[in-house]
Amino acid sequence: MKNKKVSIIIPVFKEYNIDHxxxxxxxxxxxxxxxxxxxxxxxxxxxxxxxxxxDLKTITSEKGRGTQLKKGAEHSTxxxxxxLHADTELPDNFYSAVTDTCDKISSCGAFxxxxxxxxxxxxxxxxxxxxxxxxxxMPFGDQAIFVKREAYFESGGFLEIPVFEDVDLVRxxxxxxxxxHILKETVTTSSRRWESEGILKATMRNWYLQILYFVFNIxxxxxxxxxxxxK
Numbered sequence: 001m002k003n004k005k006v007s008i009i010i011p012v013f014k015e016y017n018i019d020h021x022x023x024x025x026x027x028x029x030x031x032x033x034x035x036x037x038x039x040x041x042x043x044x045x046x047x048x049x050x051x052x053x054x055d056l057k058t059i060t061s062e063k064g065r066g067t068q069l070k071k072g073a074e075h076s077t078x079x080x081x082x083x084l085h086a087d088t089e090l091p092d093n094f095y096s097a098v099t100d101t102c103d104k105i106s107s108c109g110a111f112x113x114x115x116x117x118x119x120x121x122x123x124x125x126x127x128x129x130x131x132x133x134x135x136x137x138m139p140f141g142d143q144a145i146f147v148k149r150e151a152y153f154e155s156g157g158f159l160e161i162p163v164f165e166d167v168d169l170v171r172x173x174x175x176x177x178x179x180x181h182i183l184k185e186t187v188t189t190s191s192r193r194w195e196s197e198g199i200l201k202a203t204m205r206n207w208y209l210q211i212l213y214f215v216f217n218i219x220x221x222x223x224x225x226x227x228x229x230x231k
Contacts (some may be wrong), residue, residue: 005076011068013041039068066165070158084145087190108147109181110139117191137180140167162224
């Protein structure tokens, strides 16, 4: 799959650091067959209006990560789809890692997680996140989930739900018989969402909501109200 096109689909909403993020990403993709699709959840296009100088595809959508990712996938043209948060940086070898996985190992996968902070507590969060992803085959969206185009659409793709859209997609892929391969290569995500709320508070809140969703099957539309913001 060395010549396969990878579509990197990025949902954004009033993302004020987008210029630096896109500049770094474009340097990483310039030698590969990659398209970048940015989906702005602000109908005014407040984020994508600042990206006119870049070579990428921009569209607007109703706000909501599931809705934005779904629309981005529908407007993409790649053989492989990679869903990336706007505060997460891909490794330099992401293209070969993704294409080799989809060619030789599985139709879908995700990266291991690294958090961009030197605080020791984040090493614990990384450890349990990567443990869950590897042994339960349950990565979350900040691990840059990727999947073959046909497998994505055959699974039904993203639901237009406000939270846990990543978990829903992974569950459907697994139900179809796919093995979610977790790469040893890491994506690096910003610690900003933990820092803004407090590390312990945000972590405990996230674990609590995961229990409500996984164990008690609580509706994601109800769980949304527990999140301080939905960027």
